[in-house]
Amino acid sequence: MKHFISLFDCTRDEVLDLLSLADRLKRERRAGVVHPLLAGKSLGMIFTKSSTRTRVSFETGMYQLGGHALFLSSADIQLGRGETVADTARTLSRYLDAIMIRTYRHEDVLDLARYGSIPVINGLTDLQHPCQVLADLQTVAERKGRLEGLRLAYLGDGNNMANSLLHGCAKVGMDIAVATPAGYACDPGCVEEARSDAAKHGSRVVLTDDPDEAVAGADVVYTDTWVSMGQEQEKAERLAVFEPYRVDVRRMAMAAPDALFLHCLPAYRGYEVDADVIDGPQSVVFDEAENRLHAQKAVLVALLAGA
Numbered sequence: 001m002k003h004f005i006s007l008f009d010c011t012r013d014e015v016l017d018l019l020s021l022a023d024r025l026k027r028e029r030r031a032g033v034v035h036p037l038l039a040g041k042s043l044g045m046i047f048t049k050s051s052t053r054t055r056v057s058f059e060t061g062m063y064q065l066g067g068h069a070l071f072l073s074s075a076d077i078q079l080g081r082g083e084t085v086a087d088t089a090r091t092l093s094r095y096l097d098a099i100m101i102r103t104y105r106h107e108d109v110l111d112l113a114r115y116g117s118i119p120v121i122n123g124l125t126d127l128q129h130p131c132q133v134l135a136d137l138q139t140v141a142e143r144k145g146r147l148e149g150l151r152l153a154y155l156g157d158g159n160n161m162a163n164s165l166l167h168g169c170a171k172v173g174m175d176i177a178v179a180t181p182a183g184y185a186c187d188p189g190c191v192e193e194a195r196s197d198a199a200k201h202g203s204r205v206v207l208t209d210d211p212d213e214a215v216a217g218a219d220v221v222y223t224d225t226w227v228s229m230g231q232e233q234e235k236a237e238r239l240a241v242f243e244p245y246r247v248d249v250r251r252m253a254m255a256a257p258d259a260l261f262l263h264c265l266p267a268y269r270g271y272e273v274d275a276d277v278i279d280g281p282q283s284v285v286f287d288e289a290e291n292r293l294h295a296q297k298a299v300l301v302a303l304l305a306g307a
């Protein structure tokens, strides 16, 4: 693995290896074992969007691995004043060992990798959120004891989360059903990539506009905000369109009796999910949030240890 930009770019074995490394790092941390695998290494973290989980988990993750992380807000670095991505990449490659970036255009992340000479990690773009899905897979595996053969239902916006869940589920042999309203479907390129992986592993990719159909019998029910970062102007229209896609107690009851509820967070109770569900016994959203730390430490170690 040279970069971690899209789960589709990883092999199935690379994803499974990252998940088992994440589990090991989680157990070691709980046992008080110190693992300074990245002593002396520095991670630059470029943010052009807000973040709680991504920023804090990457920064503390680097610290726990013996390294160091720099928060580079676009409000402060020259990128925000028009310096090109290419020049930023070439410059930062002279100081840092890796760059994590959260931004709007997926192409900017690809350019950072193209023009720089160090590993690039995608901390969310408008198109994808692979770090989140790695943590989601870790969370499902630790609760269910397996991934292959399970079925995940995603309800709501065909956004970055939905695109990366398509990639992640197809990569590990999970079935995925995505229910989105007309006009808010997943990215066709990501759907195509997921279908090609699903065909290899004998799993299914179902796209529908019917949330009840998607959720019926599912082992995992997943949703995300109806208004992603950058879409604030569309808020009123989106809240109306997505209303029928809310995960409420009635809909959760249509999934398997032991189904898990997942959400990447931040969540908006009463919109994409009711409080009874996200704060109820089937919800594992804070395990998911914790696993961002362990899963991303695995990514950092895979990219940087011994490099």
Ligand code: CP
Residues within 6 Å of the ligand: 050, 051, 052, 053, 054, 055, 124, 132, 264, 265, 266
């Ligand atoms: N789930 C997630 O990426 O959270 P943040 O936006 O807080 O980083």
Ligand code: NVA
Residues within 6 Å of the ligand: 124, 159, 160, 161, 224, 225, 227, 228, 229, 264, 265, 266
């Ligand atoms: N779809 C959301 C995910 C936030 C972690 C967004 O892009 O804002």
